[in-house]
Structures are given as C-alpha cells and as structure tokens.
Amino acid sequence: MLTFNDTLKACDRLRGVARRTPVLTSRQFNEQAGCEVYFKAENFQRTGAFKFRGAYNKIASLTEEERRRGILAYSSGNHAQATALASRLFGVPATIVMPHDAPQMKVAATRAYGAEVVFYDRYRENREALGERVCRERGRTLVPPFDNYLVMAGQGTVALELLEDVPELDFLLTPCSGCGLLAGCATVAKHLRPSIRVFGVEPEAGNDTWQSLRKGERVEIAVPRTIADALQTPVGRLTFPIIKELIEDVLLVRDEELIETIRFMLERMKVLIEPSGIAAAAAVRHKKFDFTGCRVGVVLSGGNVDLVKLAGYLKET
C-alpha cells in the first residue's frame, strides 16, 4: 500500500540530495489557456527528470547486503539515468537494461554515471524476463520504474513540494505511462487537499490508461507510435488501483500538440521540456478540459531531448 506518510519519509531521504525544483509561471501561457498555471519544473531535477526521486528512495531503503550485491533496472531512458546516479551516490553497482533504440544521449549519460548497460530488442525480447535472469544469476535487486511503493512514494514528493509552494490548487496534472508519478502525486494531493481534481495525461496513440479506466481493469496495447518515448509503457499492476480510486480521468494529447507546446515553452519561457515531459502542459494549452479561471498545477516531468530530434521539432510549422 502507498500512504501519505511514505511520501513524507521519501521527502526526508531526498532532502539535500534531490533538487527542490522551481515553480514556473508564464503570463502569456495563462492568458491563452484562460487559467492560472503553476509548472513544477522537474526538467531541472538531477538527471533531467523526476525519476531520480523514486529510484533514490528505493535504493536508500535497501539493506547493506542488497547494496553490496547491486541493483538492476530496465528503462527506456530517464529511469536508467536516475537509477545509475542514485546507485553511484550509494556506491552500489548498477546494471541497466535498455532498449536497443534508446536515445544515444540517454545511453551515454547512463554509462557516464558508471552503470553497466545491457541492450534488448524491445520489439522481440521481453525485458522483464531478461532482467529477472540477470537478477537471479547475479543476486541483484530490481529497482522497478514505477510498480513499487517506494518508487511511487519518491515520485509523490513532486506534489508535496508543489503544494507547499502553491497550496490552493484546483487541479493537478501529470504525464502518465506506468503511472508511478501520477499515483504518488495523486496520493499526496488528495491527502493534503481533498477537493483537488487530479488528471493523468497520455498520448492519443498510447491511450491504454484511458482505456483501462473505462474498462475498469488494466488494458495492454501494442507499443504505441509517439514521439513521447517515455510514455509508451502500460499502466502498472500496483499503480492502477491507486489512480483508479484517486484521479478524475486521463486526458489525451496528440504529438503535434506536444511539439507546439515544446516550441512555446522554449521560445517564450526559455526552458527545454521533452515530448513526454510536456504532455500535461499540452493538455492545458490545447484545452482538453475546461480549466477556465482555475488554479492548475502541471508537472513538467523531464527535459532530456536529443538535440538533433529537437532541431526537427523546431523546423516544423
């Protein structure tokens, strides 16, 4: 189970280690969206995404023996870097299982933190099976990307900080994929402010969480084609019951809307957000729900973009 108290413990562990990221605002964004938006800028978090919080909280909770044996994580990118850095801070050996087509920048960053990278073909191999085999053979402990209460508790500290800075939010939106960030933030937000309405946001092409909420059970879909490379994982087994209970709904955004919002934030707000990280902001900007006149918290969950890919987004009109 995930409790509010777990997130407070995570917050203690992360103090002085994770960055307290700033809350950004933009007059122009607000004017165009017709509401007051408070952006929690996790693109400024260590390793460039919120993932560091959950990975660190999990590794901080390992026994001495587990730390000695090392950890393993599988990730399409941000969780990899986060786990690699958190491991290094504890002196724990780390193996990261990554898809063969992961962005080069994310692979390089993971290795730069001293982790060993093992590749798999994500259209043919099962990363869970591969990960389990390595864990068994080498006695490593798995640091799951989302389906773990310690990981969710770490991600929940994003909402803890945001609501401390801006207590009177009417809404809270986060991108969602495995839904660790959404589950952690929803748990915190509904505890601190029961009247708040929480939404997840996912790409239209990868709307498995949206479908799952409608069906009342987890729906798995094929790996979706979207530029939001960190939002391609299905909702988790442990996260789903939590979000099902706590959130309002999932909103859907198109890739063009992600790109348009990346451009706006870069041009006007001077900050770089990755396609997956901007989903919640895109949902507000492209009015996927009527937030008129309300105070809306939006998590910008990461900023790791390949510059060559970014150049492509900037040239489109």
Next chain:
Amino acid sequence: MLTFNDTLKACDRLRGVARRTPVLTSRQFNEQAGCEVYFKAENFQRTGAFKFRGAYNKIASLTEEERRRGILAYSSGNHAQATALASRLFGVPATIVMPHDAPQMKVAATRAYGAEVVFYDRYRENREALGERVCRERGRTLVPPFDNYLVMAGQGTVALELLEDVPELDFLLTPCSGCGLLAGCATVAKHLRPSIRVFGVEPEAGNDTWQSLRKGERVEIAVPRTIADALQTPVGRLTFPIIKELIEDVLLVRDEELIETIRFMLERMKVLIEPSGIAAAAAVRHKKFDFTGCRVGVVLSGGNVDLVKLAGYLKET
C-alpha cells in the same frame, strides 16, 4: 555620473515589476570549467532579457508631460521589446526604430506590446539621425539602449541581486556591447565587494571594447559579422570611462564557442540562452582566463532566439 545609490533607487522602482531571476548552477559545468559558477538567468526576465530593467527605470523617471508625449527607442531587438513593455506598463506611447533585418520574432514581440515599429537600413542609414528627427517632430523622449545613467542603474540591479544571493564572488562576467550592463554591474560589484574582478566578454569579430581598453579611448569598428546580434554596437561614450576605471579586461569568444555553450546549456541545464546572452558563460567554459578554484558570477543576459536559427545551431557538430 553613475553611483551605487542610483542602482538602489532603480531596485526600489523595479520591485514587484521586474522578475527576481534565479541563480542557476551545474555540477557538470563546474567540473569541466574547474571553478564554481553562479549563473544569473536574465533569460527568464520579462521580455526575455535584462534590458527591461534599464528601460523601466528610465521611463519611471520621466515627468508627466514627457510621458504624455511618449518615448522613442532604437534597438536591434531586446531593448525594443523591453522599452515597448515598460512603456505599456506606464501607458506611454512608444515608437521603436529597428533595423530592417531584425529577427522577425523580436519585431512581432515589440508590436505585440503595442509599440509602433519604424524600420531603417542599418548598413546605409544612421539610426541616431532618424531617431532624433522623430523625437524632434513628435516631442518624444529618447530611451537610450545603454548610454544613460538611469538605464545603466537599472541594469546594475542584476549584480545587486546576484551578490545578495551569492555574496562571496571572486569574479563577475557579463556580455558587453554598448556596455550598459557591464558599467551598471561593475559599479555595484566594486562597491559591494572591492576585491571582485570584473570582466566584459565580446565576440572576437566585434572586439571594439577590447581595442578601446588597449588604446585608452573609444575605438569604433564596422558592424561585425557575428551570430551575437545584440553585441554589434560599439561601447558608449558614457559607459566607456566607467568600465575603463572598474573592469579588469574584456575577454573574447568565437561564434563556435557561443554555439557549443548554447548546446551545453540546452542539453544539460535545460535552459535556452541566445548567442549574445551566453558570451560570458562561453568565456568561462572555453577558459579565456584562469578561474581555477574560484567563485565566478556569470550573467546570462537573454534568451531570445529565433527557433529556426536555433535549429541550425543544434544540427552543427
């Protein structure tokens, strides 16, 4: 004359109007540069550059009669937007004289603030003469981009805030062109911390301030070819004696070094800085002086880049 007290007055006028911009740090930048760098992020300032401070301070000091008659400014870009917004906040009519080849984004932003834009050909016409004619014909007051003590005092508040946040700096670097920012910041920094050493930074191709310091008098050069479009103006008549007395020297950076540093800041720090705005950071990153082991304040002076131009910088290797 420019005094420290003038900057304190400017600071009072700007309170609650200008943004108190954050001070950024990057472990990786520090490791590679071999020193501790504190970045004052004026790219997050209103209108995307420090220029708002000086323009606002000047317009705030006009008489009622002068405000009624309106103001005029000439600028290659950032001073235009800054003056347009500051005028709008006071309800003062504004005419902005801009070069015919100014970035479209800057022209559009200036008009969006309600200012009238008048173009001139910067390779054939004299903007000062054009500006003076319009001022005479319409009774407008000129808001100079740098050669004015109220403008310099406004820009000096950048250093005032930075030294309040990080008092024990060994060095302070700002980009320089007309040298309003440099003169204002040097005045503040040397008053608050006499041991501090202040540098200006300009493009190698447009090294008129560097030449002027060596000759002991203002040297004018032809409009330099550089991507740093806000660093093409020669040092001012009023700013030169101030910087000549207070600063250590001017450091020179090449366009490739500006681009490399823009890429680093975007990829690693997730912030967008324009070529002119990144000059001081590029001087530290590319070791134009030995700052080893020191605490270095660096002004990131603006973030207004055309996204199409930016895409070009990102594709180069």
